[in-house]
Amino acid sequence: MSANETHYCxxxxxxxxxxxxxxxxxSQVRGVLLKSAKWPERSVIxxxxxxxxxxxxxRVRKAANEWDKLVNLTFSFDQRKPSDVRxxxxxxxxxxxxxxxxxxxIPDPQPTxxxxxxxxxxxxxxxxxxVLHEFGHLLGLTHEHFNVKGGGIEWNRDAVIRDLxxxxxxxxxxxxxxxxxQKFRDTDIYSTVMDRESIMMYPIPAAxxxxxxxxxxxxxxxxxxxxxxxxxxxx
Numbered sequence: 001m002s003a004n005e006t007h008y009c010x011x012x013x014x015x016x017x018x019x020x021x022x023x024x025x026x027s028q029v030r031g032v033l034l035k036s037a038k039w040p041e042r043s044v045i046x047x048x049x050x051x052x053x054x055x056x057x058x059r060v061r062k063a064a065n066e067w068d069k070l071v072n073l074t075f076s077f078d079q080r081k082p083s084d085v086r087x088x089x090x091x092x093x094x095x096x097x098x099x100x101x102x103x104x105x106i107p108d109p110q111p112t113x114x115x116x117x118x119x120x121x122x123x124x125x126x127x128x129x130x131v132l133h134e135f136g137h138l139l140g141l142t143h144e145h146f147n148v149k150g151g152g153i154e155w156n157r158d159a160v161i162r163d164l165x166x167x168x169x170x171x172x173x174x175x176x177x178x179x180x181x182q183k184f185r186d187t188d189i190y191s192t193v194m195d196r197e198s199i200m201m202y203p204i205p206a207a208x209x210x211x212x213x214x215x216x217x218x219x220x221x222x223x224x225x226x227x228x229x230x231x232x233x234x235x
Contacts, residue, residue, distance in 0.1 A: 037100025
């Protein structure tokens with residue numbers, strides 16, 4: 001497995017908002033990430049598709065509901081306006097989602113989540129993996145490799161930067177830094193010991209670490225994913 005074979009998603013936070021929106025929100029959310037992105041209990045999250053084949057939309061809904069049944073939130077897929085979450089299938093623009101309630105700050109009709117490599121031909125495993133990962137971001141979960149509890153990952157930074165700079169990801173240095181190496185303060189996040197099997201964990205080839213550690217492709221919710229999100233949202 002290498003980055004030349006694997007797509008990696010972007011998780012969008014405060015710094016990715018339009019500067020005008022940042023200015024308005026600065027006093028409320030600056031420096032607070034996961035905790036500020038957490039949905040109020042019993043929220044009904046209104047979700048609208050901006051495009052996409054109906055059959056693919058149905059596959060997305062089916063996968064997303066694996067999260068929905070674990071939490072005291074409701075995913076309401078409804079094509080009427082207004083909506084909290086707007087899903088696009090813009091090819092070539094990656095798969096990504098804003099973290100948690102941050103989507104409410106994005107003006108309609110801009111997308112708040114994108115599935116840039118899902119098509120009708122995508123396998124069920126790929127659809128499930130990508131959708132569960134992005135809807136994990138919607139719940140406020142960030143990438144598991146940011147978690148330093150339990151020791152963290154000893155990155156070979158040069159190798160990571162070299163691979164992610166090329167296809168299929170073609171990330172610039174700022175995107176790599178933001179999605180691979182950023183640090184969160186303990187006071188800003190809820191976390192447990194790093195879970196290698198988490199749906200929020202990137203595939204990590206051994207060449208990306210200094211000690212030969214590697215992590216495979218996760219396509220289902222781990223037991224810790226389930227327990228953690230139930231703790232966050234008290235189902």
